[in-house]
Amino acid sequence: MRHALPLALAALLLGGCASHKPEDFNGTWINQAAIDAAVKGTSLRQALSEHGPVFEWKIDVKNQQASFSNGFEAADGRLSANEKNWQVSFEGGQAEQLKLDGDELQAIDPSGHEQTFERSKAPGNAPLGGSFEKALYQAYLGGDWKIVEGQGKGAVVRFSDTGNVTGLPGPDRFALCLAGDCATMGDGNDSLWLERNQRGAPWIFKRDGDTLEIFQAVNRAQPDEMPQLAAGARQWVLEKD
Template identity: 45%
Template sequence: MLKPLLIGLALLGGCTQVSQPADISGIWINQAAIETAAQGRPLLKSLQANGNNLEWHVDTRTGQAHASSAFEVDEGQLLPKAPNAWTVDHNGYSRDELHLNDQQLLQLPRKDLPGQVFQRPNPPALAGAQWGSTFRQELNSAYLGGLWKILEGQGAGGTVVFNADGNLSGLGKNDRYELCLGGDCATQGAGNDTLYLGKGDVGDSWIFVRYGKTLGIFQAINHSRPDEIPQLSPGPRQWLLEKQ
């Protein structure tokens, strides 16, 4: 009876070696867009060059996937297609295909959209993070992180710190900032990079120009009437910063 018993155990042992399906649940960010911008390039052009979506939230347990762009979140039903491959059905209006390739999540190209590559954030995203917030914080850190010296403008000679969570210190009375990643704020800026600067709930839009290690912040001149959508162009330069 020993040989049949050994054969049975061997068969059982072989069953335990069956690989489990990959789990892509969690947050994936458009790291290529962040790295392109972090080289000191114009922000909107860097984002546009790396595709429409900035972040994916995937939950294989509920079969849901959410794609976050700069101005909207698109929800879809996640369906397995093949090993390491899934489709995302956006309520019948469109369909994406996602493939897991080692440590990357690939969004395959469509007729109307180019392909994109996403990675897990490092460090991992916080539990319960709002859609789009993980990408934004990673971008803030890579694009504006570190110390900046004020070369010209109020507080010249001092230092400015842009924190990943949107807090700000050293730039006049402002204690909050938010980069415009697309949508209405980009349209109003007529292609110029814009950001919000404020203290508490009170603030304004500004136009900025990033070139390498320098950052110029300009007053935004609104050419529209009060009842029209703002159309902004750069006015006088308020600050010139240099990354240390």
């Protein structure tokens, strides 16, 4: 019952300004523009940087909650109605505006920077950030890749949207670097983590259309400095079938 009055007020405030019902905002929304740019381009890092910083929103109108993920950390906010749309208030006084434009969600930060999100097609029980990651993995690395150079030449490699990898000699798990420390340490390079039995290491990669090159990661920083990873010896060349 404690939500009835805020929701009624929200409906009244929004009724004259938009044709959308409050519940139309519910669900998980992903940054499809960043995914599309990554697939079309040659640099994952550049695509995520240009279309970030937020990659996913989760909105729960009934409980007046909204959360976002930037691929490294998450923020939880309180959802409320303002004169035109919705406002999400975070600790520290930061607030973002949310509105619907057709089937797309638009988020506007205090500086006026606007991002657009599409409703996720994945089940709604994925952890925050997981729906964007799943969609990115499907679009960016999905399908069959054949090793044309390196150990295991001739094998078919498959990267699953759950982080499993088969066909590469050694590793059985992977994760793309989206943001945070791994992006900083990558020094502008695209990087991924490969592991087996919870033991792994970062690698540098370059994807150009249907060709994926994976390089050993060489740390060029001094021992007392933050690692700065550069491409070393090329380990594998994969081509998409």
